[in-house]
Amino acid sequence: MSATQTQNHSRCCIVGGGPAGMMLGLLLARAGVPVSVLEKHGDFLRDFRGDTVHPSTLAILDEIGLRDRFDKLPQRRVDHLAGIVAGREQQIVDFRGLKPYDYLALVPQWDFLDMLADAGRRLSTFDLRMQHAATGLIEEGGRVVGVRVKSPQADYELRADLVVACDGRHSTLRDAAGLKAREYGAPMDVLWFRMPRSESDPQDTFGIVDRGHMMVMLNRDDYWQIAFLVPKGSDAALRARSIDALRETVVQLAPFLADRRGAIESWDKVSTLSVQVDRLERWHKPGLLLIGDAAHAMSPIGGVGINLAIQDAVAAANALAQPLRDGRAIDESVLAAIQRRREWPVKVVQRIQIAIQKRLISRVLETSGEAPRVPALLRFLFRFRAIRHRPARLFGYGLRQEHVHTPASRSLDAGICLHGASH
């Protein structure tokens, strides 16, 4: 354990080193606020966690001077998305021509998080503690004053002027704080697996809908990352059957994979995302703020989870950096203002996701024998790029785009001052 890791007080303790926690930690540390980020895992290498970095996040990376480093990460740029509905291709989303970024980047999340961690480690104010899990809150006089921590070296208490829970959809701190989330339900779960890609395969990233099945194929150059939708709760029954059933359905939907069907070797190669859509009624209590998935788990529709988590982090940093740096106590009204700012865009996107789940996904998964059809009016409208720009702008940039207003501190000791972008 390093010298900083033995400290048992932090100005701001951030629990969770996902997109929300790492971005918030970096922005605050860069503004000169001493932060401790606790991450329960030893690295960021997890199975597929979502890779879509949208234009709103590209803009943030630009504003803090990390765009060049980000562009060097292994990635694939996607500038439009198509659907193949009952064998008929339909363009749905088109980023081309949108300004200032006309694509989304598919980047392994661990590379993205490693990049943020690396930038943070160059700042003396950034204290990242890997394999340190928060197990509970310390509350005194009705206020959260720290967290209990379990690490390989010791169990200890970390006191902090503010705790920010960024510990994801199964948030320990949300439960510890007794905050209740409203569940909105989802008709589907998602099976994730990989299949090799061959040069003659389609180049696009696209969705396929046919006869009771839906699947999204993300082109990752040498492999396809496949999201296969199944009715909610059907995972156990599916896994009790032979893997051949899944292989056959995948090949029916994407016949070009026929020569590789054996690549899904067994159910062990398939992981399940239990889709959950929920939102906390209150994202805070005195001394505690929750953001990202801990405050609102998103449906995978639109691949917005990472990007909304980052937008929350930017909004939180903008509101918190100055008072934390000045050593002022953070009043709960500041935390309530962060919720007010972020709740509306989250709510609108969740409503759209829920409508798509009900009107499209439920219907497809329930009507196994029928070939689905895109209504003629929609087919006509989607011919126009201006129409296809609408979902691209909504999911790509979000509804209330955040910009970095936190300063880059002049007192950084590593000789590296990430750009001081203020808008």
Ligand SMILES: Cc1cc2nc3c(=O)[nH]c(=O)nc-3n(C[C@H](O)[C@H](O)[C@H](O)COP(=O)(O)OP(=O)(O)OC[C@H]3O[C@@H](n4cnc5c(N)ncnc54)[C@H](O)[C@@H]3O)c2cc1C
């Ligand atoms: C299979 C899958 C595919 C997805 N695909 C996409 C996609 O393509 N695009 C997209 O935008 N979103 C996607 N998502 C959603 C996206 O990953 C999340 O919305 C996003 O990561 C939320 O960021 P976060 O920082 O709030 O939480 P998380 O990314 O969940 O990060 C939480 C972090 O907290 C850590 N942690 C948890 N508990 C503790 C604790 N007690 N103490 C210390 N650390 C703790 C966890 O290890 C984790 O690193 C996907 C999610 C899954 C599961």
